[in-house]
Amino acid sequence: MVAVTPQDDSRLRYAWRVCSVTSLGLVLIGIAGSTLNVALPTVVRHFHAGALESGWILLSFLLVNTASLVFFGRVADLLGRREVYLAGFALFTLASLLAGLSPTVWFLVAMRVLQAVGAAMILANGTVIITDAFPPERLSQGMGVYIGTLSVAQLAGPTLGGLIAETAGWQWIFWVNVPAGLIALGWGTLILRRMPRRPREPVDALGNVLLFAALSALLLALSEAGSGGLSSPVVLTGAAVFALLLPLIVLAERRSANPVLDLRLFAGRLLTYANLASFCNALARSALILVMALYFQAARGLDAFEAGLSVLPVPLGIGLASPIVGMLGRKVSPYALSIGGAVLSATGLGTLMLTADPQTPYWVIGIGLFVAGCGSGTFLTGNTTQVMRALPQDSLGVVNGFRVMVMNIGIVISVGLSLSVLTSSVGPGLRAQVYAGTLSELSPVAVGQLMDGFQRAYAVLFTVAVAGALLAALARPQRAVASLDSTSR
Structure with a gap:
């Protein structure tokens, strides 16, 4: 039994405060x-927004947040993670306040862009700060609690959004973030200690712009593919721009002295396969909630609130599995947890x-949703711990930004892909009824056609989840690989 020193006890108390x-x-x-x-229809009706403006209220946040994660991971490596993290809280809070005061829909879109920048500063550094605070043998516990909070947001968000929109007005969808953001900013300022900075180096401006x-081109094309089809001019243009810029990014990053995306960090087996496994898990997890919500409304005729309650087993599974797996992480390797979680998801x-x-009994569906949620919670905890343990301290920020960016891209693809597969079984005239959740009111024949689409969508998600399990198995720890190499010599 290893004795716990006062220094160890003090570090652990600080680590849990950081986790909070x-x-x-x-x-x-x-x-x-x-x-x-949930409240988007209320906002759209207030501004009398068209399809373009409505889409950009959501898309602007996702585009900017995903595309700037790596940048703020690098900035935090250079300027200080505590400072960038707290600045993210301040910017997110200010943007939320101004969003509620928006006089026009395009002003609201601009505030959503600022929110996205603040969120990127937070997301790119939260995992890094936890990794630095916790002792290596306790990291999985802290990561389990941290990731478990995802389920809190997923559980509370939809219900809270509907309630606020109906009772207080759409402005409070944004203003509710202000007191919470101020509390987070104050608590973080009080708790977080300054962290060592790397020597001041110039930021890779060209690499950031190209990335x-x-x-942006890739995510715009993917988001449009679900509604406009693969032949849409937006999809074709976005894909062409991405294909053109990709080799330019590789060339620019190889020549840069301080690349925003150091390609050498992703040459190792563990990081490559672990990030690909994370991508697959994000794609399957995110699309699952979307597909099931449409299933309960379009096929079973439930309203939005009832459908929201019906998909709760997924976030419940994530919320229960993450902290439990975090505790198991002291005895079970993150590598094994990643594989086990991916298999559970599949x-x-x-x-x-x-x-x-x-006509399928709900309890059967509920079990499937809960097992998939437990799998995601287990995988996220194991995968994140595995990646963060394997990295040098001076690369944590940029690699974590890349890791979150990969997951976000999986989320975007999941929306377009699942909707395309799901609605492929019905004619163009019925697709609007699927999105509106009113197809069940038309005819049993239409519902039967839609069931073929759901079958295909589940099959695609299952295939993606199996691929994630295989990739997780290929992400063997580097130490184990090194020991095998030395043995073979």
Whole structure:
């Protein structure tokens, strides 16, 4: 039995206080995003916004947030993670206040861009700050609690958004973030200690511009693919711009003395496969909630509130599994947890493949959703811990930014891909009824056609989840690989 010194005890107490700060930031951003998803129709009606403006209220945040994560990971490595993290809280809070005062829809879009920048500063550094604070043998516990807060946002956000929009007005969708943001900023200022900075080096301006432009083009094309089809001019243009910029990014980053995206960091087996596994898990996890919400409304005729309650087993599974797995992480390797979580996710989705029928008992569907949620919570905790443990301290910020960016891209693809597969079984005239959740009111024939689409969507998500499990298995720890190499010699 190893004796616990006063220094160890003091470090652990500080680590849990840090975890409370970073978890608060994750809940703040998660709730802010999920509440607007529910209240978007209310905002659209207020501004009499068209389809373009309505899409950009959500898309602007996702584009800017995803494309700037790596940049703020690098900035924090150079300028200080505490300073960038707290500045993110301040900017996010200010943008939320101004968003509620928006006189026009395009002013609101601009404030959403500022929110996205603040959120990127928070997301790119929260995991890094936790990794620095916790002793290596306790990191999985802290990561389990941190990731478990995702489920809090997913559980509270939709219900909170609907309630606020109906009772207080759409402005409070944004203003509710202000007191929470001020509390997070004050608590973080009080708790977080200054962290060592790397020597001042010039920022890779060209690399940042090219990376932002390429990701924006890619995400715009992916978001349009679900509604406009692969032949849409927006999709074709975005894909062409991305394909053109990709080799330019590689060339610019190889020549840069301080690249924003150091390609050498992703040459290792562990990081490559772990990030690809994370991408697959994000794609399957995010699309699952969307597909099931449409299933309960379009096929079973439930309203939005009832559908929201019906998909709760997913965030409940994530919320229960993450802290439990965090405690198991002291005895079980993150590598094993990643594989186990990915297999659980695939098992849950495989169960749902058998339920594409409006007459399926809910308890069967609920079990599939809960198992898939437990799998995601287990995988996220293990995968994140595995990646963060394997990195040198001076690269944590940029690599974590890349890791979150990869997950965000998976989320974007999941929306376009799942909607395209789901609605491929019905004609163009019925697709609006699917999105509106009113197809069940038309005819049993239309619902039967839609069931074929759900079957295909579940099959795609199951295939993606299986691919994630295989990739997680390939992400063998570097130490183990090194020991095998030395043995073979």
